Amino acid sequence: MHFVVxxxxxxxxxxxxxxxxxxxxxxxxxxxxxxxxxxFSLEEALRWRDKVGGEVTVLTMGPPxxxxxxxxxxxxxxxxxxxxxxxxxxxxxxxxxxxxxSAALKKIGETFSKPDIVFxxxxxxxGDTAQVGPGVAKRLNLEQIxxxxxxxxxxxxxxxxxxxxRSEGGVQVLKTSLPAMITMLEGSNVVRRGRIDDALRxxxxxxxxxxxxxxxxxxxxxxxxxGSPTVVKKVFAPTPRAEKAALVEVGATxxxxxxxxxNAIFAKxxxxxxxxxxxxxxx
Amino acid sequence: MSDPKPAPKAAPAGGSRATMKKELPEKFRNHxxxxxxxxxxxxxxxxxxxxxxxxxxxxxxKLGVELAGVVLGAPGADVAHACKESxxxxxxxxxxxxxxxxxxxxxxxxxxxxxAVVEAHKPEILLLGATTLGRDLAGSVAxxxxxxxxADCTELNVDDxxxxxxxxxxxxxxxxxxxxxxxxxxxMATARPRAMAMPERQEGREGRIVPFAVDLREDDIITKILxxxxxxxxxxxxxxxxDVVVAGGxxxxxxxxxxxxxxxxxxLGAEYGCSRPLVQKGWISSDRQIGxxxxxxxxxxxxxxxxxxxxxxxxxxxxxxxxxxxxxxxxAPIFDFAHLGIVTDAIRLLPAxxxxxRKRLSPHSKDRLAG
Numbered sequence: 001m002h003f004v005v006x007x008x009x010x011x012x013x014x015x016x017x018x019x020x021x022x023x024x025x026x027x028x029x030x031x032x033x034x035x036x037x038x039x040f041s042l043e044e045a046l047r048w049r050d051k052v053g054g055e056v057t058v059l060t061m062g063p064p065x066x067x068x069x070x071x072x073x074x075x076x077x078x079x080x081x082x083x084x085x086x087x088x089x090x091x092x093x094x095x096x097x098x099x100x101x102s103a104a105l106k107k108i109g110e111t112f113s114k115p116d117i118v119f120x121x122x123x124x125x126x127g128d129t130a131q132v133g134p135g136v137a138k139r140l141n142l143e144q145i146x147x148x149x150x151x152x153x154x155x156x157x158x159x160x161x162x163x164x165x166r167s168e169g170g171v172q173v174l175k176t177s178l179p180a181m182i183t184m185l186e187g188s189n190v191v192r193r194g195r196i197d198d199a200l201r202x203x204x205x206x207x208x209x210x211x212x213x214x215x216x217x218x219x220x221x222x223x224x225x226x227g228s229p230t231v232v233k234k235v236f237a238p239t240p241r242a243e244k245a246a247l248v249e250v251g252a253t254x255x256x257x258x259x260x261x262x263n264a265i266f267a268k269x270x271x272x273x274x275x276x277x278x279x280x281x282x283x
Numbered sequence: 284m285s286d287p288k289p290a291p292k293a294a295p296a297g298g299s300r301a302t303m304k305k306e307l308p309e310k311f312r313n314h315x316x317x318x319x320x321x322x323x324x325x326x327x328x329x330x331x332x333x334x335x336x337x338x339x340x341x342x343x344x345k346l347g348v349e350l351a352g353v354v355l356g357a358p359g360a361d362v363a364h365a366c367k368e369s370x371x372x373x374x375x376x377x378x379x380x381x382x383x384x385x386x387x388x389x390x391x392x393x394x395x396x397x398x399a400v401v402e403a404h405k406p407e408i409l410l411l412g413a414t415t416l417g418r419d420l421a422g423s424v425a426x427x428x429x430x431x432x433x434a435d436c437t438e439l440n441v442d443d444x445x446x447x448x449x450x451x452x453x454x455x456x457x458x459x460x461x462x463x464x465x466x467x468x469x470x471m472a473t474a475r476p477r478a479m480a481m482p483e484r485q486e487g488r489e490g491r492i493v494p495f496a497v498d499l500r501e502d503d504i505i506t507k508i509l510x511x512x513x514x515x516x517x518x519x520x521x522x523x524x525x526d527v528v529v530a531g532g533x534x535x536x537x538x539x540x541x542x543x544x545x546x547x548x549x550x551l552g553a554e555y556g557c558s559r560p561l562v563q564k565g566w567i568s569s570d571r572q573i574g575x576x577x578x579x580x581x582x583x584x585x586x587x588x589x590x591x592x593x594x595x596x597x598x599x600x601x602x603x604x605x606x607x608x609x610x611x612x613x614x615a616p617i618f619d620f621a622h623l624g625i626v627t628d629a630i631r632l633l634p635a636x637x638x639x640x641r642k643r644l645s646p647h648s649k650d651r652l653a654g
Contacts, residue, residue, distance in 0.1 A: 129434035134422025143505050144390045146419045168324050170513035176506040186569055229431035234461040245624035254635035261625050269605050272584050279552030280644040
């Protein structure tokens, strides 16, 4: 079985700061990480490789420095890493990204073996769109199962997979045929720490690096800014609220503070008291 | 997922598809009207669809066009009911696709059906809820139609030239960006539940139903539903739609102390939630997370205990009518967007606040009768 995991290197958003004067993102010095949602998909791929055999390829599209994230994925246990990098990819929106990744996935199929399951992250923490996985699935005509909370069975012989998918009011138990594109839900597994021999192997491993041309892309107008139907016209900082919070004075005891706070709440919003009474009494 | 960057002031020579405003290609010129995908699971319309109808109504009025709902489902009363509800929330008409294959959501038949009706009737704008279903569907449909899709919008508007201006948070909510799909149709966007206000329901408002036939056969659909396990009531959270929400953050210092938040929520009949670090630490499950990567809430009152108010949290709570912050750090960003605040230790205040509310809200409370 060939499992391919699409990952993205993202800025660690917990450490992003906005410049207080210019309102621009201060990127300098912000460490990059593998998009945390991708790790659950990587772990699931590694688990099923260990169970049913096969190999795990990790694929990313990004600048040359994205190879750091691929190496990290090798450290965790992936067998092969492919970096898709080209100036033509700069400024890709989700449609252009899914185009480029699909081309690379086809090329991976021709060069190594056809992917049986393509894993993508549920979404990224920087773009948050959840659109690239479905885009890849549609372009490659893969069965698409997103928000998977658990894979119950991967049947290599009959080429099927049985899994559980989170929907709004419950869990769908689904059976589908391979090849498929799956995105895993956060917390659906516990991401392993790499073993020492994986770390040693990763340090020496070659990161396979492909340009658009290497990936078989002939029409580069489908890539990057030119291949993106969406245009970001304006980036701006949210308008700060004119007034800061009205502060309630702290009392001598927590009880006094609590009374003062409740009085302030009811004074600020008299209707809330009736609403709260109704709610608290279970109506 | 590209890094948003402002479009260059001068479009590069040679004319890129995206950055240069061209005249809309001929084939897209007859795209007209605003559509909302009406999300229905097991006969229940997701409230996000009504919120989108509210926004869609405003867009349609500005453009001088009609607002349509699109309802997919198994043949039966549910589809008709969803249409009636859509009319009450502002739709002028509903396109319906009824087929047994559409009884439960699966990507393949739903994306085929929605794509087919879009190709036949050509809307200029198509809105979907950013739910598990809506996100699964929107990405497929946009890719098939090769058009632009903007996720998780917090504001939708039409520009002077009548194109859709979709504004969304970016970089974890620290900035907002406005995105256009200038040269492709339909212009697609999703919005998260509670990101938009719920419009007023107009009982008895009527509209037209336009049935649309799509040839879907169960034999052709590869993915099969083996079973459905509904969430137990105790597991269901109504966090996004709750009127009162109490949440805790790192200021609580330990997972045990989170019980203090639950206690207050219980006395108030409220839902409880938390900030992102608590989910990352594994203290609280992710369906309770409030913020950019969690749920958006719009309660009448929101009490944030020991939450510093990082920008990514702020994005998810700004729609609350009254935000009350409890934090030991008077410089915490939460005091910049809360309406009321108290600079004290939430661990000490919460039990007292719970007790005080219990007394005040009891129907037999002397305090209340006196007040």
